[in-house]
Amino acid sequence: MSELLLVVTIAGERVALRSAAVESVVELDALIPVPRAAPHVAGLSALRSRVLTVIDCMRALELGVTDCSDGIREAVVVELDGHHYALLVDLVEDVVEAMSEPSPVRAAMRPGWERISEGMVETETGPLLVVDVAGLIGGAEAKAA
């Protein structure tokens, strides 16, 4: 019984999220900005009666800013400590099966990725980086804190 992974693209790179952590994949339209919040908080959105805090993954990784101006965006909904978040990603691809336990990536990654890496897993489509959701949500400041 191996773990299922959701493959998404962030900043042009295919990475994996543990599917156990993922509640759903949604398309967000309206985004309400949160003035003065950390830059990687793209805003708030509503999913039924729940308020989602929308996290711009590219900002969280310090790899650029996701362009939200063109309307509908794909996002992955996760829950952390009782709060619901929507992670803005470029693309949601597929669910794949992990064929190995995560193992450390020994080469040097870019600092943003380094921070949120849980290791590398083998899948049918090749090796993928497993992303730590809490790290994404914490954003760039989490490291300093």
Next chain:
Amino acid sequence: MDDLIADFVAECREMLEALGGEIVAWEAEPDDRSRLDSIFRFVHTVKGNCGFFEFPRLEALSHAAEDALADVRAGRRDADGPLVSAVLAIIDRIGEMIAAIEAGEEFPAGDDSALIAALAPGAEGPAIPHAAPLEGQGRTATAPRTIRLSVELLDRVMSTVSDMVLARNELARRLRESPTDVSVDGAFERLSSIIAEMRDAITRTRMQRIENLFVGLPRMVRDLTAELGKQVLIDIEGGDVELDREMIEMIRDPLTHIIRNAVDHGIELPADRLKSGKREIGILHVSARQSGNQILIDIHDDGRGIDGKRLVEKAIGAGLFGKDEANALSDRERLALIFEAGLSTANQVTAISGRGVGMDVVRSNIERIGGIVEVDSRLGEGTRMTLRVPLTLTIIPALTVSIAGQHFAIPRSAIEEIVRANGDAVTLERLGGAGVATIRGRRVPQVSLADILGLESEIPERDRTLIVLRLSGGDVYALSVDRIHDHEELVVKPAAPAVMATGLYAGTTLADDGSPILLFDASGLAEVGGVKLEAQERASRIAEGPASEVSKSTAVLLFKGLDGGRRALRLAVVDRIEEIAASAIKEAAGQLRVQVGEAILPLAGVPGAVGEGNVRLFRLNDGNHELGYAFAEVLDFAVIDNDIIHAERPGEVSGVSLINGEPAEIVDAHWLFANHVGVASRGKGQLVCRLPSDDPWMQNMLRPIVEAAGYRVIGDVDEPADLVIASQGSDVSGDEAGQTIWLRSEAEASGKKDSSIYRYDRAGLLMALKSAGTGSGI
């Protein structure tokens, strides 16, 4: 087996809670059979169950108590002080053990034989003074049929209902946009009302009677008084007020603390009380009532009161402020010092309170749930603490505002007033880049929401709206926003940590159209906006000065009349409240009168028949005369800070104004006295008006109007008059001609020089009476 134990524990806890008040009442009245029975039932149930579960110590304890109580029931023994104390001690031990079972721990090790021995007739028990009987605890608690539900389940139901409301709103919008059938609209209306009903019911499931909180108080006070050697009678009222169960838990500790303080520091030792001319038994009055969407809990003792001067000295000693500032403090602010950390007037630290780590914690706990603590005290007469808390934690009345096109919400409780930046009474100035708003003579710091949020507002500063926010500490500042939208009741949920980290927001909520709105935290806004709070509060008083005197709001008592109308009476005229039997109200000498004790007072405020039972009335006093005014219930103390719309005709109601957000009729006390007490109420020093005593029209028709305008009416006697009213063409002595109002009987004036007034031109007459009054310089 585990399930059975859980049920046993739950049952015991419920009985223990219900018993709390009963026990003390039983102690005061040991002959009360029904209370004895319910205590007996409790120990009996415990005994029966522990035999089954193998809790030998519990069984031994309950068995011993059961035996002793059985003797009392059979009349073989009297329930005397030592016995009651021993039974109480056993019940306490049982409670501890049950708590341990519930937590899955081992029993606290110890020996129960001392407790059991204390039950024996003639055994030495601790000398315990009797707590006085309870009022409001008269009936035996009978539990309605209930089931246990987990709060999570309730929360889930609640959030589903919220979803439903949102879905309905969405549907409503779609229906409005497209033409629909009448039948569809009808069905939709029905659905809407059902959903609304359901939301109400679900909200109610989270509500609990505040009795659950109050039921333990008599016992606590009893134990405290025993420990301190005091005598306190606790009077509890309003246990049927309901509030959110979480809220009850949140106010449990603060309330306990205040009561401990009241018993420990407030109420004096019996000997001291006698010395200062009070009854030996101190009275602690605890009451709860609902006022709008707030619950007011009053804790009032008749003890020694709070010494404001000592507090100030201590505060100076503690370096909170200097002597000059201390002198500038008002009485109210002095008393509010008890909420400062580290100040206590207690001479010595006792086990119960007085370490000075109390009231500041109480205040911060209450404020955390959006409540307010108020204190009022008179040295030597007692202290009143009032907790004002919102009904629920989750539904907050809020004002929605917008800035740069984005909507936000501000909690209503923080809003003091809303003014337009370009209004007459408002000026905005910039001092070194910082905003200062002067609102009716009061200088308050002003910050722009756009600046705080770093947004660009398209609306120039001058055209924005200022919201004056009052923080819990009493600090005030003005926030300028682009636009005000609506008052809404919002279901507020906590926001994610990344959002809360800004310090600006108290939570998030969903607007009717389903889009998220951020709720501001008023003190967070001030902090981020750079408003310097404490320094500002003391300095603003200088600007307040005489200018604010004019706009000072009037304190009123808000009440519901016998006819159900929402009315307000100026607090200053209300002497006190009496409750009298309806039979004491009689029609006599042309009007309703009420007998209160030895006095017979004219009675107003009765719309029709009085009915049966008791009637409550205000005793109004104008300094010379008293008057009764019947009412149904007191709603609140309030201030009139909105405009009063005056009535067209003088009468019982002088006008209407918005008080606490709803219109209320302002009762005209002057009119009441003028009409119900009449001539007799006129004291000295009034303006005097001469009316011809031989003119029946003047005497019968005009005289009441003149009197109502504040004049004392005299006839043709030799007394100087400030004003004379005469029919056109009659004789008036020369020296009084200047202050004469001439009346004519024709509606049309006879010429341009004719300054007389038509006798039925009431407005003209009143105007003339008024200007004559001011003209004479009184």
